[in-house]
Amino acid sequence: MPEPAPAPRVAVLVHNDAANDSRVLKESASLRAAGMDVRIIAVERRLKGHAAGITQLPGGIALERVPEFALERIAPQLTRLTRRGGDASAAEPPSAGAPSPSAPTRPRGLAARASARARRVGTAVAGDLGRRAYRTIELGTYWWRSARAARDFAPDVVHANDTNTLVPAFAVQLLARREGRRVRIVFDSHELWRHRNVGERRLLAPLLEAVIEHVAVPRADAVITVSPSIADWLQRTYDLRSRPLLVRNVPAAGPLPERTAGVLRQRAGLSEGDLVIAYGGRLTTARGIEETIAALPHLPARVHFVLLGYGEADYERSILTSARTAGVADRVHLVGAVAPAEVSAALADGDVAVVHVQPVCLSYRFALPNKLFESIRAGLPIAAADLPDMRAVVEELGVGEVFEGSDPAELAAALQRILAAPEAYRQRAREAAPGLTWETEATGLLEAYRLVLAGENA
Helix, strand or coil, rough: CCCCCCCCCEEECCCCCCCCCCHHHHHHHHHHCCCCEEEEECEEEECEEEEEEEEEECCCCCEEECCCCCHHHHHHHHHHCCEEEEEEEECCCCCCHHHHEEEEEEECCCCHHHHHHHHHHHHHHHHHHHHHHHHHHHHHHHHHHHHHHHHHHHEEEEEEEEHHHHHHHHHHHHHHHCCCCEEEEEEECCHHHHHHHCCCCCCHHHHHHHHHHHHHHCCCEEEECHHHHHHHHHHHHHCCCCCCECCCCCCCCCCCCCCCHHCCHHCCCCCCCCEEEEEEECEEECCCCEEEEEEEECCCCEEEEEECCCCCCHHHHHHHHHHHHHCCCEEEECCCCCHHHHHHHCCCCEEEEEEECCCCCHHHHHHCCCCHHHHHHCCEEEEECHHHHHHHHHHHCCCEEEEECCCCHHHCCCCCCCCHHHHHHHHHHHHHHHHCCEEEEEEEHHHHHHHHHHCCCH
């Protein structure tokens, strides 16, 4: 009797620690359940407690985190230049006899003031250049180490998550070709990478990203993405023969969470008499957080804004500052995060969910975020920003209101309409949720892999 063919090997490349990347984890689990040997190749993040090495995830998936580039291992004295603001003196304690920071001395004379200003500008420029150089070297280090790790795994398919993994993916393919093996590439565009929310002026990086995509995307054996508008943009921009496969980032199947499973009220210290605007997801700019805070003064005092998620410490402080400025500090609550698989249940005791992505970039305009589907699964009515893909889902399912414009009063009016009569929206959300499952979305993903492994383009 001939021996059974070995399981196809899939190397899943992602430039993060993979701990909370729900899409990567769900895709990997689906591929593994379909009989493939899956290894996620991510990067260590020691400050978050995710060290380099190989660990086994539930279901038999291997997670390999390659060592991250760490400047402090090489030149500790240079790490201060990569910090925000580039003030290398910020971490230095004052020397004995030095003036107190609370009573700085002022340079005397025009020349002295000009010299001090020049030093500050020079330090800021050096810090900015240092940060940019650090990020470039860090990404290049990941490319090298992830390509080496994937080559050693000898995959049949490399699943490249976003543009920043395409270079190592095609390097693995090239190395395999030299060894007489064929490696297929699946490109998974989680967002419109070239038009994402970067938040700073970039000079050479956009050109490099455009070159990488123009070379690599048309050569991928399959292209998948998260929203119809991004699929259309990719096909049009790179003249793809077929439209990229739509695989939305929806929650896994399972019993619908009961309201009693929610954690928002308990974590925020609220009662059943309070009304909760729920936010679930990463805490960062252009996600409608500031706009929702600005809408609170237009709503009754018993309406609270509860944010479930994680973000940078500086940004979390800015949220609280915005709340104090708006006079609603006692109505804005940061309640921490939960595991990706627990988000829908954690949100279930909210009264309405805000999905207010700001179209500050094309990627955000075309967004179809997982928080929308998690909120629907939680049974929450939706107050959604007027973006094409989100409007289509909310209106087709009848699960909420779409508000236009950016005036806080308009958002408050939409929230007020929902809170006045939420039950019809809740009922439609619960009716829609069983059909919005990862298992349903994954059927297309598995069919694409069947074609790719058979040597056909998906």
